[in-house]
Amino acid sequence: MQNLIYGMLAVPLLFVLAALSRRLSNNVLHALNRLTAAIVSIIFSYMLAMRKPGQIFSEGYFYLDALSFWMLLIVVTLYFASSWVSKSYLVREDKRGYLARTPDQIGRYYALFQLFVWTMLAVLTLKNLGLMWVGIEATTLVSALLVSFKFTRSALEATWKYIMVCTVGICLALLGTIILYYAQFAALGTEKALNWPWLSQNAGLLNPSLVKLSFLFIFVGYGTKIGLAPMHTWLPDAYSEAPSLISGLLSGALCTCALYVLIRNLIIAVPAVGVSYVTTLFSFFALLTVAVAVPFVVVQRDIKRLLAYSSMENIGIMLVGLSVFTSISLGATLLHMANHALIKFVLFYIAGTIVQEFQTKNMMRIHGLSQEAPHTATFLLLGMIGILGMPPFGLFYSKFSIIMSLFAGGHYLLGTVMVTLLAGVLIGILYHVMRMLSGRAKRKACSDLLDHTDAPLLAAMLFASMLLGVFWQQIPVLNNLLVEASRIIAGGVQ
Numbered sequence: 001m002q003n004l005i006y007g008m009l010a011v012p013l014l015f016v017l018a019a020l021s022r023r024l025s026n027n028v029l030h031a032l033n034r035l036t037a038a039i040v041s042i043i044f045s046y047m048l049a050m051r052k053p054g055q056i057f058s059e060g061y062f063y064l065d066a067l068s069f070w071m072l073l074i075v076v077t078l079y080f081a082s083s084w085v086s087k088s089y090l091v092r093e094d095k096r097g098y099l100a101r102t103p104d105q106i107g108r109y110y111a112l113f114q115l116f117v118w119t120m121l122a123v124l125t126l127k128n129l130g131l132m133w134v135g136i137e138a139t140t141l142v143s144a145l146l147v148s149f150k151f152t153r154s155a156l157e158a159t160w161k162y163i164m165v166c167t168v169g170i171c172l173a174l175l176g177t178i179i180l181y182y183a184q185f186a187a188l189g190t191e192k193a194l195n196w197p198w199l200s201q202n203a204g205l206l207n208p209s210l211v212k213l214s215f216l217f218i219f220v221g222y223g224t225k226i227g228l229a230p231m232h233t234w235l236p237d238a239y240s241e242a243p244s245l246i247s248g249l250l251s252g253a254l255c256t257c258a259l260y261v262l263i264r265n266l267i268i269a270v271p272a273v274g275v276s277y278v279t280t281l282f283s284f285f286a287l288l289t290v291a292v293a294v295p296f297v298v299v300q301r302d303i304k305r306l307l308a309y310s311s312m313e314n315i316g317i318m319l320v321g322l323s324v325f326t327s328i329s330l331g332a333t334l335l336h337m338a339n340h341a342l343i344k345f346v347l348f349y350i351a352g353t354i355v356q357e358f359q360t361k362n363m364m365r366i367h368g369l370s371q372e373a374p375h376t377a378t379f380l381l382l383g384m385i386g387i388l389g390m391p392p393f394g395l396f397y398s399k400f401s402i403i404m405s406l407f408a409g410g411h412y413l414l415g416t417v418m419v420t421l422l423a424g425v426l427i428g429i430l431y432h433v434m435r436m437l438s439g440r441a442k443r444k445a446c447s448d449l450l451d452h453t454d455a456p457l458l459a460a461m462l463f464a465s466m467l468l469g470v471f472w473q474q475i476p477v478l479n480n481l482l483v484e485a486s487r488i489i490a491g492g493v494q
Contacts, residue, residue, distance in 0.1 A: 001057045001059075001064070002057075002060065004043055004047050005047075005062050005064075005125055008043045008044060008047075008121060008125075009122060009125070011036055011039050011040055011043075012117055012121075013115075013118060015032055015033065015110070015111075015114050016118075019032075019033075019111040019114070020107065020108075020111045022107055026106050026107075029110055030086070030087040030090075033083050033086060033087075033110050033114070034083050034084060034087070036083070037079055037080045037083030037084070038083075040076065040079065040080075040121075044072060044076045047064075048073070048477065053480045053484070054484065058127065058197060061126060061127055061131065062125050062126065062127060063125070063126070063127035065484070065485075066481050066485040066488060067260070067263070067264075067488045067489065068124055068260075069481055070338075070482065070485045071257070071337075072124050072125070073481070074252070074253065074256050074337060074338050074341045075117070075120050075121065075253045075256060075257070076121075077341070077342070078248065078249055078252050078253045078341055078342075079249075079253070081345060081461060082113070082245050082248065082249060082345070085245070085349060085451075085454045086110075086113070086245055089243075089244065089349070089352060089353075089454075090106055090109065092356050092449055093243075094106070109149060112145050112149070113146065113245075115142050116139065116142045116146060116249065117249075117253075119138040120139060120254065120257045122135045123135035123136060123257045123260070124260060127196055128195060128196065129177055129180070129194040129195075129196055129261075129264065129265065130181075130193075132261045133177055136170060136173070136222070136257065136261055137170050139257065140162075140166045143162075143242075143254065144163050146243065146246045147162055147241055147242045147246070148241075149242070149243055149246070150241065152241075154237075154241055155241040155242075158234075158238050158240065158241040158242075159238070161233065161237055161238075162237070164234075165224060165233055165234040166224055166225055166234060169222070169225055170221055170224070170225065171221070172217045172220050172224070173217065173218050173220075173221025173222050173225075174221070175221075176213075176215065176216070176217030176218035176219075176220075176221055176265075177194065177218065179213055179214035180194070180199075180210075180214040181194055182210060183206045183210035183211055183214060184206065187202070187205045187206050187207060188205065188206075196268075199268050200267050200491060203267075203269070203270075203271040203272050203491075204271045204272060206268075206272045207272075208272050211269055212272075212273045212277060214269075215265060215269040215273065215278075216281070218262070218265045219262065219265075219281060219285075222259075222261055222265075225254075226315055227255065227289075227311065227315055228288075228315065228319070229285070229288045229289040229291075229292040230288070230292070232289065232292065232312060235311070236296070236305045236308040236309060238250065238308075239305065239348075240302055240304040240305045240308060240361070243352070244304070244349055244351055244352025245352070247304060247348040247351075247352075248344060248345035248346075248347075248348035249345075251307070251308070251340075251341075251344045251345075252340065252342070252345045253341065255311065256337055259337065266278065266322070267488065267489060270325070270491055275325050278322075278325065279323045279324070281323075282322050283323040283414055286317070286319035286320045286323060286418075287316070287320075287414070287417060287418065289313075289315055289319070290312070290316035290317070290418065290421045290422070290425070291421055292312065293309040293310075293316070293425060294313075294421055294424040294428065297309045297310070297313075297425050298424070298427075298428040300363070300428075300432065302363070303354060303361050303362075303363050303366075303432075305361075306363070307344065307351060309425075310344070310387055310425070310429065311340075313421075313422070313425045314340045314344075314387070314395075316418075317336060317399060317402055317418075317422075318333050320402055320406065320414070321333030321336065321402040321405070322489075324402070324405045324409050324411070325490070326405055326408075326409060327487075327490065328405045329401070329406075329409075330489050330490060331401075331482050331483065332399075333398070333402065334482055334485055335394065335401075335472065336398035336399065338394070338468055339386075339393070339394035339395045339465045339468055339469065340395065342394075342461045342462070342464055342468075343383055343395065343461075343465055344387060346383045346386075346458050346461050349458065350379045350450075353373075353376050353449055354369070354373070354380070354436075356446070356449050357372070357373050357376065357447070358445050358446075363432050363436055367435065367439040368437075368438070369437050369445075370437045372444065372445035373449070374448060375448050375455065376448060376449070376450045377437055379450070379455075379459075380433065380436070381437060382462055383462065384430075384433045386462060386465055387429075388425075388429060388430070389422075389426075391469075392466050392469065392470065393462070393465050393466055393469060394465040394467075394468040394469030395465070395469070396469060398469070399422075403418065406418065
C-alpha cells in the first residue's frame with residue numbers, strides 16, 4: 001500500500017516537471033494531463049479494490065482508513081473529470097477567452113493544476129495533524145496562483161483577498177494545533193507528537209479546557225478555508241475569478257479537504273469536551289453561513305458568484321449534519337459532500353461555458369439560453385435542479401436525511417429556521433436560472449460551445465449523483481466506506 005501511495009503522489013509531480021520544461025506542444029500537454037489523471041485514478045482504484053472492510057493502513061507518514069478513502073474518492077473523481085474536460089475548455093479560452101491575450105500559458109496552467117491536486121492528495125493521506133496543516137497551507141499557496149491565473153485587476157484583487165483572509169485563518173488553525181500539542185504533552189508526553197491515531201485513542205485523557213480552546217481556534221481557522229461566515233469574504237471573489245475548472249475544484253475538492261482536517265480534529269475533541277459544545281458551535285456557524293448566503297443569492301448578477309453562495313449554503317448543511325452527531329446525520333453529511341462535489345463541478349464547468357458563449361458573467365445580460373445554446377441550457381437546468389436538492393438527484397436524499405435528523409433529535413427551532421433559509425436560496429436560484437433560460441436573447445451567443453466529447457462525462461457525473469442518492473446501499477464498496485467512515489467520526493461516543 002505504501003508503494004501505491006508513493007506512486008499516486010509521484011506521478012503528478014513528474015508531469016509538473018514536464019509541463020514546466022516548455023518543450024512540449026499543447027496537444028502533447030493535453031494528452032499527458034489526461035494520462036496522468038488516468039494513472040492516478042487507476043492506482044487509487046486498485047488501492048480501493050484491495051482494501052478489506054475495516055482495514056486501516058498506518059505506516060510512516062501515511063494513514064488511510066475508510067474516512068480517508070471516502071474523501072480521496074471525491075477528490076480523485078473530480079481530478080479525473082477536470083483533466084478530461086480541460087482540453088476543450090482551454091482550447092475555447094485560447095480562441096476567445098483570457099488565454100487569447102496571454103498565449104503559451106497552457107503548460108503553466110497544467111503544472112499548477114497538477115500541483116494543486118497533489119497537495120490535496122497529500123493532505124488526505126497524511127497521519128500527522130501538523131503535516132495536515134502544512135498541506136492545507138500549501139493548497140492555499142498553489143491555488144492562489146490559479147485564482148490569479150487570468151492576471152486581470154479583478155483576479156489579482158480576488159487573489160490578494162484570498163491569501164490575506166485564508167492566511168489569517170490558517171494561522172489561527174496553527175495556534176489551535178499548537179495548543180492541542182501542549183494538551184498532548186501535558187497528558188501523554190512527547191511520544192508520537194500530533195499523531196492522529198495516538199491522539200484519537202487517548203483523547204479522553206486530554207485536558208478538556210485546553211482541548212476546548214484548541215478546537216475553537218482550529219474550527220475558526222479551518223472554517224475560514226471552508227468558507228464559513230463571517231470568514232467567507234474571500235470565497236465569492238475567488239470562485240468568480242478563477243478559471244471555471246479550478247472553481248469546481250475549489251468548491252468540490254478543496255472544501256472537502258478542509259472539512260476532512262476539521263473532522264479529524266473533531267474526532268479528538270468530542271471525547272474530551274462532549275458533543276454539546278460541538279453541536280452549539282457548529283449549528284450557530286451553519287445557520288449564520290446559510291443566512292448570509294440567502295440575500296446575496298437573491299440580488300446576485302454574476303453567475304459564478306451565484307454558485308459560490310450556493311456552495312456556502314451546502315457548507316452550512318454539512319455543518320448542521322456534523323452538529324447533530326448521529327449515525328444518520330454523519331452518514332448523510334459524507335454523502336452530501338460527494339453529491340455536492342459532483343454537481344457543483346458540472347455547474348462551474350457549465351458556467352464557464354456560458355461565459356465563453358455570451359462573453360459575460362452578468363446573468364442580467366443572458367436571456368434565451370434554451371434557444372441560443374440548448375445543450376448548455378439542458379445541463380444548467382439539470383445541475384441547478386440537482387444542487388437545489390430536488391429528486392432524483394443525490395442531494396435530495398442527503399439533505400432530507402440531515403433535516404430529518406434535526407427534527408428527530410429534538411432540534412425543532414434549528415430545523416425550522418434551516419428549512420426557511422433553504423427555501424430562500426431555492427427561490428433565488430430558480431429565479432435567476434429561469435430568467436436565463438427563457439425569453440428572447442438580447443445578447444447573441446457565439447454558438448453552442450459545449451463539446452460533444454465532454455457532454456457524456458458531465459452526464460455521467462449527474463447520473464452518478466442519482467445513483468449515490470438512491471442505490472448507494474446496494475453498492476457494497478460505497479456502503480462499507482460510508483458506514484465505516486461514519487463510525488470513525490462518531491469515535492466511540494456512540
